[in-house]
Amino acid sequence: MTILVDKSTRVLVQGITGGAGAFHTKQMMDAGTNLVAGVTPGKGGMKFEDRIPVFDTVAQAREKTGANASVIFVPAPFAADSIMEAAAADLDVVVCITEGIPTLDMIRARAFLAGKRTRLVGPNCPGIIAPPVSQKLGITPHRVTKPGDIGVISRSGTLTYEAIGQLTALGLGQSTCVGIGGDPVGGVDFVDLLGMFERDPDTRGVIMIGEIGGAAEEAAAAFIKDNVKKPVAAFIAGRTAPPGKRMGHAGAIISGGKGTAAEKVAALEAAGVKISPTPAEIGRSLASLL
Numbered sequence: 001m002t003i004l005v006d007k008s009t010r011v012l013v014q015g016i017t018g019g020a021g022a023f024h025t026k027q028m029m030d031a032g033t034n035l036v037a038g039v040t041p042g043k044g045g046m047k048f049e050d051r052i053p054v055f056d057t058v059a060q061a062r063e064k065t066g067a068n069a070s071v072i073f074v075p076a077p078f079a080a081d082s083i084m085e086a087a088a089a090d091l092d093v094v095v096c097i098t099e100g101i102p103t104l105d106m107i108r109a110r111a112f113l114a115g116k117r118t119r120l121v122g123p124n125c126p127g128i129i130a131p132p133v134s135q136k137l138g139i140t141p142h143r144v145t146k147p148g149d150i151g152v153i154s155r156s157g158t159l160t161y162e163a164i165g166q167l168t169a170l171g172l173g174q175s176t177c178v179g180i181g182g183d184p185v186g187g188v189d190f191v192d193l194l195g196m197f198e199r200d201p202d203t204r205g206v207i208m209i210g211e212i213g214g215a216a217e218e219a220a221a222a223f224i225k226d227n228v229k230k231p232v233a234a235f236i237a238g239r240t241a242p243p244g245k246r247m248g249h250a251g252a253i254i255s256g257g258k259g260t261a262a263e264k265v266a267a268l269e270a271a272g273v274k275i276s277p278t279p280a281e282i283g284r285s286l287a288s289l290l
Contacts, residue, residue, distance in 0.1 A: 001175070001200050001201060001202045001203075002130040002132055002133055002135070002175055002176045002200070002202070003130075003151070003175070003176045003178075003193065003196040003197060003200055003203075004093050004119065004121070004128055004130075004176065004178065004196070005069060005093060005128055005130050005133070005135045005137060005176070006130075006133055006135070007034070007133040007134075007135070008034075009034060009068060009069050009092075009093070009133075009135055009137075010034055010036045010065065010066050010067045010068050010069065011028070011033055011034055011035050011036065011067065011069045011070070011071060011135070011137055012035070012036060012037040012038060012039055012058065012061045012062075012065070012067040012069070012070050012071075013025050013028075013035065013037075013038045013039070013052075013070070013071050013072075013073065014038075014039045014040075014058065014070055014071070014072045014073065014074055014082045014085075014086065015039075015040065015072060015073035015074040015075075015082070016038025016039065016040055016048050016052070016054060016073070017038065017040040017043055017046075017048065017054065018040075018073055018074075018075075020073045020097075021038075021073035021074075022048070024071075024073060024097075024138070024139050025038070025048065025049075025052070026049070027136070027139070027141075027142070028071070028136050028137070028138075029049070030142070031129075031134060031135075031136040031142035032134030032135075032136075033134065033135055033136045033137065034135065035052055036052070036061075036065040036066070036067050037052060037053055037054070037055060037061035037064070037065045037067050038052050038053070038054040038055070038061075039054065039055050039056070039057065039058050039060075039061050039070075040054055040056075041056050041057070042056065043056070044056035044057075044060065053065070057085070057089075058070065058085045058086050058088075058089040058091070059085075059088070059089045061089075062089045062090070062091065067091070068091055068092045068093075069091055069092055069093040069094070069095070069137060070086040070091050070093070070094045070095065071095045071097065071127060071137045071138060072086070072094065072095065072096040072097060072098055072122075072123075073097055073098065074098055075098070076098055076099070076100040076101045076102070077102075079096060079098040079101045079105075079123060080101055080102075080105035080106055080108060080109040082096075083096055083109045083112075083113075083120060083123075084108075084109055084112045084113075086118065087112060087113050087116050087118040087120075090116075090117065090118065091118055092117070092118065092119065093118070093119050093121065093128075093137070094118055094119070094120050094121070094187075095120075095121045095122055095125070095127040095128055095137045095138050096120065096121070096122035096123035096124075096125070096187075097122060097123070097124075097125065097126070097127060097138055097139060098122075098123050098124070099123065099124035099183075100124070101123050101124070101183070103183075103184060103185055106123065106183065106185035106186070107185055110185055110187075113187075119187065119188055119192075120186070120187025120188065121137075121178060121179075121180060121181075121187050121188055122179075122180070122181045122183075122186060122187060123181055123183055123186060123187075124181040124182065124183045124186075125138070125157065125179040125180055125181030125186075126138050126139050126140045126157040126160055126161070126179035127139060127140060127178075127179060128140075128176065128177070128178050128179075129142060129145060129164075129174075129176070129177050130175070130176045130177075131145040131146060131147040131148070131173060131174050131175075131177075132147040132148070132173075132175060132202075138179070139157075140160060140161060140164070140177060140179065141161055144161060144164050144165040144168055145164055145168060145173075145174055145177070146167070146168040146171075146172075146173035146174065147173045147174070148167075148172055148173015148174050148175065149173065149174075149175050149202055149203055149204040149205075150167055150172050150173065150174050150175060150203070150204060150205050150206070150207065150286065151174070151175050151176055151177070151178075151193075151197040151200070151203045151205070151206040151207070152164060152167075152174060152176075152177035152178065152206070152207045152209075153177075153178050153180065153190055153193045153194070153197075153206065153207070153208050153209070154177075154178070154179050154180065154207075154208070154209035155179075155180055155181065155182045155209060155210055155211050155216070155237075156179075156182065156209050156211060156237055157179055157181075159209045159235070159237060159279060159282075160177060160179045160209065162279055162282065163177075163207050163209060163235075163282045163283065164177055166280075166282055166283030166284070167207070167283045167286070169283065170283050170284070170287055172283065172286070172287060172290075175197075175200065175202055175203045176197075176200075176203075178193055180193070182211060182213075184214070189216055189219070189220075190208060190210070190216050190217065190219065190220035190223075191219055191220055191223045194206065194208070194220060194223055194224060194227075194228055194232075195223070195227065197230065198227060198228050198229065198230060203230065204230065204231075204290065205230055205231040205232070205233070205286055205289060205290055206228075206230060206231070206232045206233075206286075207232075207233050207234070207235075207282060207283075207286050208220065208232055208233070208234040208235075208268075208273070209234065209235050209237065209282070210234060210235070210236050210237070210264055211236060211237040211238050212236070212237070212238035212239075212241055212259055212260060212261050212264070213238075213259045214259050215259060217234075217236065217264040217267065217268065218263065218264060218267045220268070221264075221267035221268045221270065221271040221273065222267070222271070224268075224271040224272070224273060225270070225271035225272070231274070231286065231289035231290060232272075232273045232274070232289075233273065233274040233275075233276060233282065233285040233286035233288075233289060234268050234273050234274070234275055234276065234285075235275070235276040235278075235279060235282050235285075236261045236264045236265055236268075236275070237279075238261055239261040239262075239265075241261075274286070274288065274289055
């Protein structure tokens with residue numbers, strides 16, 4: 001099994017005719033993703049790569065193709081509206097790759113999502129890749145993946161790819177890899193995904209990549225301690241960040257002495273998580289637990 005997506009997931013791309021959307025749609029096609037539609041307002045009726053029908057709205061795309069998941073490559077000023085449009089069409093999963101979405105826009109989008117069945121991944125994230133079912137919803141390079149039974153959850157995009165590459169080099173394939181992004185207002189978090197991986201019979205262990213700022217890692221540690229029996233290894237990025245300096249994602253902000261790497265490492269170690277001391281040892285840290 002995989003989480004969030006499976007082999008029957010039917011994917012549409014919002015912003016398919018833009019530069020980033022077109023480039024990464026081709027990459028998703030190469031990976032074998034079940035792409036059934038694109039959405040660009042005003043360009044309904046055309047076909048992308050002479051194969052994928054383009055619609056003016058998500059609702060039309062869902063009605064005509066049965067799409068149940070979306071990947072968003074819409075510019076930041078309009079991306080929150082795209083998230084809400086996908087949720088209004090009752091899609092199962094929405095992956096928002098767009099970075100730089102205004103925080104107030106995301107607060108509005110999160111309020112709109114409340115009570116709806118749609119799960120949001122992102123924004124400002126690399127998305128989902130599930131090697132066992134050849135489904136790639138986002139920008140993670142599929143050539144470094146290998147089908148298997150290790151789950152990956154990460155706030156960092158490039159460290160997601162690094163962890164996957166290390167696992168593959170060690171002969172450890174992946175069940176599902178999810179980049180959740182590092183923005184202060186987003187969708188699914190560590191706790192949501194750790195619960196899914198714990199319930200997934202085909203996931204044997206989990207790599208979790210966090211970073212300084214916020215309290216998501218501390219919440220994950222508490223959840224792991226009480227609910228997760230599978231081995232978990234983690235890496236916390238930003239341990240060498242200069243005090244008082246804002247680093248990386250908008251969510252990587254330490255305030256009032258909270259959200260430091262030391263606090264996160266201590267909480268995770270107390271929950272029985274194996275901490276990787278450097279990015280180069282993420283894969284080996286998990287392998288040592290298996």
